[in-house]
Amino acid sequence: MGESVRSLRVGLAGLGTVGQSLVRLLRENQVEIERNAGMRIEIVRVVSRTPKPEVDIGDATFSTDINSLLSEDVDVVVELIGGTETAWDIAKGVLATHKPFVTANKAMLAEYGNDIFDGHTQVGFEAAVAGGIPIISGLRTGVSGNKIDWIAGIINGTSNYIITSMEEEGKLFEEALEDAQRLGYAEADPSFDIDGIDAGQKLAILAAIAFGIPISMAGIHMEGISEIEVEDLQYARELGFRIKHLGVAKQTANGTQLSVHPALVSETELLAQVEGVTNAVLIGANAVGSLMFVGPGAGGSPTASSVISDLVEVARGTMINAQFGHVSQKYISIEETESCFYLNIPAVDRAGVFAEVAEILSREGISIESVIQKSQATRKNNGETWVPIVILTNLVLEETMESAQNELQKSASVVGPIRRIRVSQFNS
Numbered sequence: 504m505g506e507s508v509r510s511l512r513v514g515l516a517g518l519g520t521v522g523q524s525l526v527r528l529l530r531e532n533q534v535e536i537e538r539n540a541g542m543r544i545e546i547v548r549v550v551s552r553t554p555k556p557e558v559d560i561g562d563a564t565f566s567t568d569i570n571s572l573l574s575e576d577v578d579v580v581v582e583l584i585g586g587t588e589t590a591w592d593i594a595k596g597v598l599a600t601h602k603p604f605v606t607a608n609k610a611m612l613a614e615y616g617n618d619i620f621d622g623h624t625q626v627g628f629e630a631a632v633a634g635g636i637p638i639i640s641g642l643r644t645g646v647s648g649n650k651i652d653w654i655a656g657i658i659n660g661t662s663n664y665i666i667t668s669m670e671e672e673g674k675l676f677e678e679a680l681e682d683a684q685r686l687g688y689a690e691a692d693p694s695f696d697i698d699g700i701d702a703g704q705k706l707a708i709l710a711a712i713a714f715g716i717p718i719s720m721a722g723i724h725m726e727g728i729s730e731i732e733v734e735d736l737q738y739a740r741e742l743g744f745r746i747k748h749l750g751v752a753k754q755t756a757n758g759t760q761l762s763v764h765p766a767l768v769s770e771t772e773l774l775a776q777v778e779g780v781t782n783a784v785l786i787g788a789n790a791v792g793s794l795m796f797v798g799p800g801a802g803g804s805p806t807a808s809s810v811i812s813d814l815v816e817v818a819r820g821t822m823i824n825a826q827f828g829h830v831s832q833k834y835i836s837i838e839e840t841e842s843c844f845y846l847n848i849p850a851v852d853r854a855g856v857f858a859e860v861a862e863i864l865s866r867e868g869i870s871i872e873s874v875i876q877k878s879q880a881t882r883k884n885n886g887e888t889w890v891p892i893v894i895l896t897n898l899v900l901e902e903t904m905e906s907a908q909n910e911l912q913k914s915a916s917v918v919g920p921i922r923r924i925r926v927s928q929f930n931s
């Protein structure tokens with residue numbers, strides 16, 4: 504852009520929840536945005552799959568043709584349509600023109616990020632991870648003087664919203680998911696949220712920035728929240744924990760660990776207090792120590808707020824080209840990691856059964872840290888009386904835990920599927 508440009512002219516793809524919020528916020532906060540950007544930011548072209556006459560796009564020209572974004576009068580393209588393939592077509596078109604490109608699309612970045620960042624175009628993606636939290640600029644700039652050792656984050660607002668609603672309001676899983684969809688938090692395909700895929704995509708982006716590695720989903724172990732029962736949330740609380748859905752990235756001597764899964768988090772940790780659609784990213788870095796970023800992880804205005812921060816950087820001329828590593832990584836599998844575990848074992852209510860469970864665990868060298876077994880939790884099934892035995896183990900290799908669980912599951916005293924959840928610690 505030359506000296507004479509007095510406004511940044513935006514071509515916007517997508518008029519969904521975030522696109523509509525972007526249009527509104529650029530108008531409502533025009534004075535503040537102009538002050539921060541040093542120039543006016545205005546939308547001149549809008550592209551959407553279908554016309555949306557109910558949305559006031561001001562003087563912008565509307566089209567259903569993505570090629571209109573490549574017009575001369577557009578300085579920067581913002582992609583908010585979601586999905587992967589059309590978004591990637593838009594990205595390729597913009598990158599070929601070397602105009603700046605802003606996207607909130609973590610699915611596209613996780614799939615094509617290495618190609619996108621191979622070029623010399625400025626690419627902003629603050630809105631792709633953790634909604635309104637400025638975690639991308641926090642990592643790229645705020646902690647740029649550090650070696651990052653690990654990241655642990657609540658990075659899917661929908662999952663955290665569902666878990667909190669089940670725990671605090673006793674809502675059913677499906678009911679809480681419907682609420683999250685109605686409030687505009689959930690992905691078009693909510694299985695991306697509840698199966699951990701969305702969090703995995705975000706973790707791939709965070710790890711790439713933090714560790715300077717290629718963006719890749721290949722080494723990520725992904726689990727979602729659909730197996731968690733209200734009773735697990737209650738037992739975890741009794742043991743002094745909350746259950747959260749976490750994305751964990753860690754550099755170890757043996758390789759990079761990337762995993763997304765539910766975890767018990769001690770109630771003394773700040774992460775345990777993060778509720779509802781709120782996201783939080785905890786970073787362990789060698790100069791600053793540990794640092795936590797917290798804020799709304801989804802929703803129209805928070806996500807549009809992040810998009811605007813990218814546009815402000817473009818307007819100021821401070822948007823940097825992302826530099827990710829190209830060296831392929833050695834990833835360590837989840838079986839090679841160590842954790843303490845929460846086990847919920849449905850077992851026959853008979854003398855000696857607990858001893859049998861303890862004996863199987865002890866054969867694998869697993870010691871027990873805490874136990875809950877309540878007589879009022881007794882249930883009947885096919886005439887058999889059983890109780891959940893809830894155990895917290897000491898630190899054990901996941902592979903060993905898996906083998907012990909298989910042994911337990913074979914026991915005639917265990918009457919149903921055992922549920923197992925990792926316990927996360929953030930001090931190493």
Ligand code: HSE
Binds near residue numbers: 634658
């Ligand atoms: N579905 C995502 C979430 C939206 O719930 O976190 C923000 O990426």
